[in-house]
Amino acid sequence: MNVKKLYRAVAAGLLMAGALWGSAGAVDPADPAVMGKVVRFPMKHIAMKDPVDTGTLIFSDSPEYPERPGILYGDKVSGDCRVYFYHMNQSWETCNVVVMAYNPADEPVDAVVKGCQYARPSSSIYSVGKTLSMMYYEGDETIHTVSVPAHGYALLGERLDHVVIWRGQLFSGIVDVELPSPMYVSTIMVPSEEDPIAFVQKQIYLPSDSVKLRGTFTGKDREWDALFSYAPKDGPAYIKVGGEDDRYLVGRDVMDNRLSVNVGNYGVEYRIGLRTKGKGDLHLYFNPQGGEYAGVMEVTYNQGKKDEVRKIVELPPHALSIGKEDVYSMQYVDTFRAGTDVNLRFMPPGAANLPVRFIVVPDEDLRSIAGEAKTDA
Template sequence: MKKFMSLVLVIMLSIISVSAAAAVATPRLDLEFLPEWEVNASSLGGTLLLSDSPEMVVNDGILYQDKVAGTVRLFFYHVNASKDVKKMAVLLENNGKQTAHVTVSQATLGGPGNSWIKVGKETQTSYFSGKQSYQLSIPPAGVVPLSATLIETAIVPNMLVNGIYDFEVDHPLTVTVMMLPVTEDSIQFSRTAAVLPPDEWHLRGTFAGANRQITPVRDYDPSVDGAAGISLADNQIDPYLKGIDATDGSEVLNYGNYGVVYRVSLPSKQGGKIAYYLAPMGGSYAGAIGINHPEVNWSPVATPRDRLYFGDFRKKDLAFLGTYESGDPLSFMFSPPGASNLPVKIVILPQ
């Protein structure tokens, strides 16, 4: 009986020490003037193809196109703004002399849907929920769709489609993102399709540094350090990626760092508990956070969990990410979700 009670006590303590599900009182903090926790940012590599311009697609054509090899992430975000049912396609074309092998390590397709912020949140949650992998082989002069599901999906007017695909390519391939009539053959259509001009925001291009590591300069000490924040995707502390629109050669900026995946390490010294929150600093926001911790099995956490989105009370809203024993290994996986406003802060609060 004593062994049984001891086991129960251990389980209860573990639940108390690491919990993202427990109800907690939202702290009152001046988020705008919260001290910034000093971090170092470094690239973990990878090429990002971003296709989000034109965001509202009125005409049929090529939305983005470039030749890539190595580690690639494709992030696309487009709304059918025409009056007809459409479909999207992502084609991989091999113009080389050797068979190209593609290993897709993550395939996430969100939508189609009329609630754009809901589609963005669901896409992000699915991306951090687990791997959906497969392989493709493309012979010389061959063309293969990256996603068979995508080209079979009808997109009615005003619906958004959001996709995130991570893949490795051993030989250069041309990636082409298109919107086209639902009855058209995508490969035949691509032979004569024109590249659509970007919209005024020009949010498309090829960027180096698809993956980013954020590491604090020193360990957080809950017995000494007070409330602090880590700003992400603000273009001041955390700069936006600069790249090239391969369709016209122009220099572009990834406003919001959409498609970039962050690993935020949170080392701390032993000596108490630490609560973490996500704060939207730019307005309406709906996404998800991946949590890496030896006792966590509820990852990812929706941000926010109790409603579709938050951020109307900007610089005041908080999404609880859990309370953890200091000294435990902990990191968060973050990526700016489509349809949401940036920047955000990760808030660190001693308990």
Template sequence: MNWIKFGIVPLIMFVTLHSTALAVDTYSTVKLDGLTLPEWPVVVSPYGGKLVLSDSPEMVSNDGIMYQDTVSGDIRLFFHHVNATEVPKKIVVLLENYGKDTAHITVVQHGLGGPSLDYLQVGKEVQQEYLEGGNLYLIEVPCKESRSLISSLDHSIVEPNMLVNGMYDLKIDHPVIVRVMMMPLDADIAEFAAKAKVLPADPGEHRLRGTFEGKDRLIVGKHTYDGMKSGSVAVTLADNHLDQYVRGIDATDGTPTLNYGNYGIVYKIYLPSTSGDEISYYLNPRGGEYAGWLGLEYRHQDVHTIPTPADIMSFGSNKISESAYLGTYESGKSLWMTFSPPGASNLPIKLILEPEKVK
């Protein structure tokens, strides 16, 4: 991730709307500044299982364990690491079972990006793959044994300065140790894990690792939005003021930790509106360069994902008035959005609602 700058967290597919959405052919960027708009009041409710976050040290300069914890149940793993040595390495995720029974891990949803030198592209790839879903798969870890969560990484060469980023939703029926490690290319993974030491975390607000309760977040409007009365409004996400950062514990040493940017948290957003008009939606980055995807479900039928932005890889570095157009929809109908802060992108971000009169 990128870091805090000026008090703000630094952290293509061509899409055509289905017939249920209105009046657009492409999702392009437009000039729309969310900073000048009134904030639409919402209720923020954390829910779901645990988030296991491994992003510190982000720039990994030595072999070892970046993060580990013993977990079970409903788990999301988010890892984000760069090989900061001068030689090729591999970055792997190992599941270890020290219990008496075989552990069954169902990978429900996942996204993997890298290794690559283009950090924003890696983060965007993870979001796309995760939001578009795919076939789930099962991993069995017998008693006193270990298995890799992502077998492709076992043989993947991470060259110097390359990033690997992943987001994995897991259902685990018996406790396992999840270890995220960087190691020599020729080392045996299980043998390395048995001797590896935990690497020190990055200092201060850069300490982006830990285990957090509430891996999901529900955002619901406090009132029914009437565009003709309220005009253009914005909802701010991941700013630690209107939308608080999740707090947790670094399981490697027991210290409290804060997830600056809420990386790995998945937001479900529902803003009820009155019937009779249309509403255009935009995503406006406020912290700097941003590259991600967003999921939409309209009237429980039209389900699709949108690159943010669509016409370029990223936006928001110099022109903070740039906004990604998400589509125009009939007001009063069910519209759900799925959002998660992408790795390597900057937060906070604003969701803008712009009223449109029906012609």
């Protein structure tokens, strides 16, 4: 008898004896004792297709602790772009971090800003990461255009210039923009009392720090679908984000003239598709394995003939972070019916750690595991 059948046999015996709680043996999927058993239960890896990366990501996280104002990072880009910045002011003056575009063309160009989100400056790195993620997935941005003059500058996301950052405060934000022609896009830390357009023309470039976590990357969005439909008979299984089957983006730091690796895939939005078949409930869990994690994810699916179900889930909901020095930490996310096609969206925020796993557990297996947890209690 294999391990899975053994667990099911034990649970069946407990049900016959009335040992499980509830009239129908109902199990709470969020019970910490049950989750503690789930995360250690034998499970298989869900085979995934090759990911499809689209768009351009400018990631600005070096120097992470700038000690003076200046240009943090910049590159010439076009098309569908995202700027993700993450910096803590270590200068002795109040500053702003802005995103600036320079148009090298002989005619004005309209940049289409599709979103600008930021978290309130704070000394709490996990609070900033989670808040920014929540702003991104709950935000309802109005698309607007910014006219960038010929051979001139313009701010992308003017609200950023109104956020004052004191020494020791972290500021992080996301600007999504469509550029119809190539422009130079830069992140700049500006003294609060100075005009950012006048300041950028001083051309003060800041050197990267020892971590060198910045650069330009192909792949601001990663579409990643399961190779086969998952069925309850497959037993507990997982999708692992980060690690050997999920590569980090490799790009270029043009200011340092070197290759750059986005270790952590910060600022990359994952769009994971999981098709399911069969009958019965499926329970979805989140399991960080790379260290502390604080963020948000979106779960969408169609439930029968109803409209699309969309849920925003904090990771974690009742604490600042999850997974500190504990690879077995677990969070219940949602339950849906087999036969549902589920889409997961999330973006690893600054200070969060990969790899993480999304674990799917059929209800029958959960009952078996819960029976074991009940016996051990």
